[in-house]
Amino acid sequence: MRTSPRRPLILKRRKLSLPAEDAAASQRAVTKSETDGRCDRASIEQHAIDADSDPQKFPAGIKIINHPSMPNTQVVFVPKHANVQNIIAALTAKGKECGSTGPNKFILISGGGSLRQACPPGAQEQADTETSIGGGGFGKAVNDSNMCVSRKLVDVKMGDGMLLHTAANITPNHKPKPEEENSTPALTPCPLDESLTNIQWLGKMSSDGLGSCTMRQELEDKENQPPVPQSLKQVEEDVGSLPCGSSFTSWQESIAERPPYSYMAMIQFAINSTDRKRMTLKEIYTWIEDHFPYFKHVAKPGWKNSIRHNLSLHDMFVRETSANGKISFWTIHPDANRCLTLDQVFKPMDQNPLLQVLPYDPQQKRILPELQKCAPAGSGVKSESLGTSSSTERKMKLLLPRVNSYFVPVHFPLSQQFLQQPSGKMPLSSSPSSSASTADLTKSKHVQIVPKPILQGASTSTYLPLESTKENAVVVSEEAPSAVVKDEEEDASLLSSLKENTSYTSLKPPAWRKHDVQMSTLESSQSLSYVSVKEENHLTAKRDCQFTVLRDDVPLSTWKEERTLTAAKSPARKLSDMQVIRRRKSSSRRKQHLVIPCAEEPLLVFPDCNNSDSGLVSDFSFLQETHAPDHPTDLSSAQDTCPFKTPIKEKLIKLPVSSTPSKPVGTTPQASGSEPWRVTSLNKEGSLPDFSPVRLPPGTTLTPFKDSLDLLGFSSPPFHDVPLFESPQQLLNSKSPDMTSGPFTSSPTLEPHSAKRCSKELPIGNLTNRSLTEGLVLDTMNDSLSKILLDISFTGLDEDDRFDGDNVSWSQLIPELR
DNA sequence: TCTATTGTTTAGGTGA
DNA sequence: TCACCTAAACAATAGA
Ligand SMILES: [Mg+2]
Numbered sequence: 001m002r003t004s005p006r007r008p009l010i011l012k013r014r015k016l017s018l019p020a021e022d023a024a025a026s027q028r029a030v031t032k033s034e035t036d037g038r039c040d041r042a043s044i045e046q047h048a049i050d051a052d053s054d055p056q057k058f059p060a061g062i063k064i065i066n067h068p069s070m071p072n073t074q075v076v077f078v079p080k081h082a083n084v085q086n087i088i089a090a091l092t093a094k095g096k097e098c099g100s101t102g103p104n105k106f107i108l109i110s111g112g113g114s115l116r117q118a119c120p121p122g123a124q125e126q127a128d129t130e131t132s133i134g135g136g137g138f139g140k141a142v143n144d145s146n147m148c149v150s151r152k153l154v155d156v157k158m159g160d161g162m163l164l165h166t167a168a169n170i171t172p173n174h175k176p177k178p179e180e181e182n183s184t185p186a187l188t189p190c191p192l193d194e195s196l197t198n199i200q201w202l203g204k205m206s207s208d209g210l211g212s213c214t215m216r217q218e219l220e221d222k223e224n225q226p227p228v229p230q231s232l233k234q235v236e237e238d239v240g241s242l243p244c245g246s247s248f249t250s251w252q253e254s255i256a257e258r259p260p261y262s263y264m265a266m267i268q269f270a271i272n273s274t275d276r277k278r279m280t281l282k283e284i285y286t287w288i289e290d291h292f293p294y295f296k297h298v299a300k301p302g303w304k305n306s307i308r309h310n311l312s313l314h315d316m317f318v319r320e321t322s323a324n325g326k327i328s329f330w331t332i333h334p335d336a337n338r339c340l341t342l343d344q345v346f347k348p349m350d351q352n353p354l355l356q357v358l359p360y361d362p363q364q365k366r367i368l369p370e371l372q373k374c375a376p377a378g379s380g381v382k383s384e385s386l387g388t389s390s391s392t393e394r395k396m397k398l399l400l401p402r403v404n405s406y407f408v409p410v411h412f413p414l415s416q417q418f419l420q421q422p423s424g425k426m427p428l429s430s431s432p433s434s435s436a437s438t439a440d441l442t443k444s445k446h447v448q449i450v451p452k453p454i455l456q457g458a459s460t461s462t463y464l465p466l467e468s469t470k471e472n473a474v475v476v477s478e479e480a481p482s483a484v485v486k487d488e489e490e491d492a493s494l495l496s497s498l499k500e501n502t503s504y505t506s507l508k509p510p511a512w513r514k515h516d517v518q519m520s521t522l523e524s525s526q527s528l529s530y531v532s533v534k535e536e537n538h539l540t541a542k543r544d545c546q547f548t549v550l551r552d553d554v555p556l557s558t559w560k561e562e563r564t565l566t567a568a569k570s571p572a573r574k575l576s577d578m579q580v581i582r583r584r585k586s587s588s589r590r591k592q593h594l595v596i597p598c599a600e601e602p603l604l605v606f607p608d609c610n611n612s613d614s615g616l617v618s619d620f621s622f623l624q625e626t627h628a629p630d631h632p633t634d635l636s637s638a639q640d641t642c643p644f645k646t647p648i649k650e651k652l653i654k655l656p657v658s659s660t661p662s663k664p665v666g667t668t669p670q671a672s673g674s675e676p677w678r679v680t681s682l683n684k685e686g687s688l689p690d691f692s693p694v695r696l697p698p699g700t701t702l703t704p705f706k707d708s709l710d711l712l713g714f715s716s717p718p719f720h721d722v723p724l725f726e727s728p729q730q731l732l733n734s735k736s737p738d739m740t741s742g743p744f745t746s747s748p749t750l751e752p753h754s755a756k757r758c759s760k761e762l763p764i765g766n767l768t769n770r771s772l773t774e775g776l777v778l779d780t781m782n783d784s785l786s787k788i789l790l791d792i793s794f795t796g797l798d799e800d801d802r803f804d805g806d807n808v809s810w811s812q813l814i815p816e817l818r
Numbered sequence: 819t820c821t822a823t824t825g826t827t828t829a830g831g832t833g834a
Numbered sequence: 835t836c837a838c839c840t841a842a843a844c845a846a847t848a849g850a
Pocket of ligand 1: 310311312313314315316317318319
């Protein structure tokens, strides 16, 4: 039935001959479940029974009663021994009874009682109250009369903050009147043929009842075996095992709901959830299963195949092996890693008004996960997806629009401190003479600039404006470190890293407060370094940086910072020991030759300004190491080293990355001996290789820049109308009017974030400008890519006595310019 | 040798 | 057309 993964799973309602079930047995079952002493079940049921002294009984002792307080809601008590068929039969029968006017929400309560195992007594009491009365947890049930989705979920508020997703609706788009609730079943037409049961969590289950977990696991090992449903109890246990006190999205709570993330996104989430930004395949499996019970309980085992497929297919996922070659770690290519984590994709809507206007991606039934945030723990914020069939119960607000823009973190090797604040706080104006208040600038200066260019054939490193409008543009290109340090400790730390994968760091409540982030030069270097500074803090990394403010090809300034690697804390360790072992393609099926660390890859130095620069290349280039190529082997195989080989991109840009006949190699002219992928990573539209799980539907334009894309051309000098900033202050005081009206202007907030090894993200110590982080999730890799927004903050310009307003010079800001 | 796991690649389908 | 999903073939590898 489910012919497409995008198609919601719908159980066709069938006429079921409800097997007569011994009422006594049913009652026994229920009673037994009550006497299991699991938290508040008895209380719940008792209360429910009190509210409805005549619960309807269905096969296997399933009882359905009206919710004591919630209209259109019924409580379904599922005895332990009831199987899925029983539940379906009961719901079907109930739905048939009530017809279109019947309750459209059902709260399923399993008789297993294991749900409450983890609940402390106090919490149980609370749960009892909330659940039975229906005011707390039940009250959160979404009851959107306008919702067009066919599924509604009812949360059962658990004692410790957990939410149990248990219910599904029966009648979509129908909000029965209260007086219709108890209508005689036989008297009303039954619309359930189309709708019953969009009960995904049931639908995924096979008809052969509830299999044992063990059996399921055995079969699950065979990836091509159909999934075996788990018992409700097991499911509930797993659900209950989710961390308490955290805010969960429905797919995190429910085994029924498939997470609205692509595999690629989930893999990124998984990998980025670790400090080292790497995971073994098994760890990825585990992480996904832990965070998305759907995959643990419902999804076919073939999802693992898909994971592997994605890992292999997408070039952003790079496999590295331990020094001994026995362990393969999957990492995200530093150029592609935006450090997407699960906690970044949702944020409380009430804390970011901007999000409320953010569009829903019509091309994705699933909400753009990367553009969403979830309510923080305990906030009680229930959200609902923006519009749509994805219809998660909670209100999901897009974090950022799927616009043709994204922020480019700019890493300044400044001795001055950085201060970043939400751009929305920034009274940036379109010109230095604007009304930007000094007071606002006192704390932070933001510059959001630079259109993201789409240029065909662009091949250089600097950003090009998409338009020759009046926008001020700052072009910043920076070399970012991209080395992956490997050493023998990898293996030793494997176990620990395995443990950390299950942490729920991503579930921490988003911090939507401003942070004045400061960093020293050293901190900057460390945090910016792709090497495992945190872990390998004996490394001190400097890197070449190029900072270019362009106007008509005139570089305002550039600097370079020499990057060195030293073994400060571990002198005994030689650099060679820390070489990245990255596989490259090989003839082997388990291909990918071992490659040298990125840090030692040939440096590609782009011209500071080049009309043909796409900016996209810069996006890569500034992330590259600038070491001299001390590994000729890597040089010789520059073509082969392109890790990005998404077929589409390859087809379009002929990236010489393929090791297969279907992926032509070497069709792209070598660009000055540099790694071609760094300079020719444009598809026909000039987009970046797609590292992003976020997709922007063609034609989507949320910023005014889009329309000016066609203004770009190779014949036009970049930043034709871009003023040249004489000073940082001027730069900071200037802002494109478009930006002020853009969707980003009010959103960014700061949140502590580990940013190492993340591209397009400005790590500042352990803190990262939230705006940058969020900006990273924007997909700029597709056709609609139109803009790059620079988010630059200069902290301390006002605090520092050395700086005197507009008198601040670049040389002051950048010591290298002196 | 067998099996399981892991990794790569191709192919086909679906929805927007 | 594209992104994404799913399935599958195939191979390398590790371990029993
Ligand atoms: Mg890959």
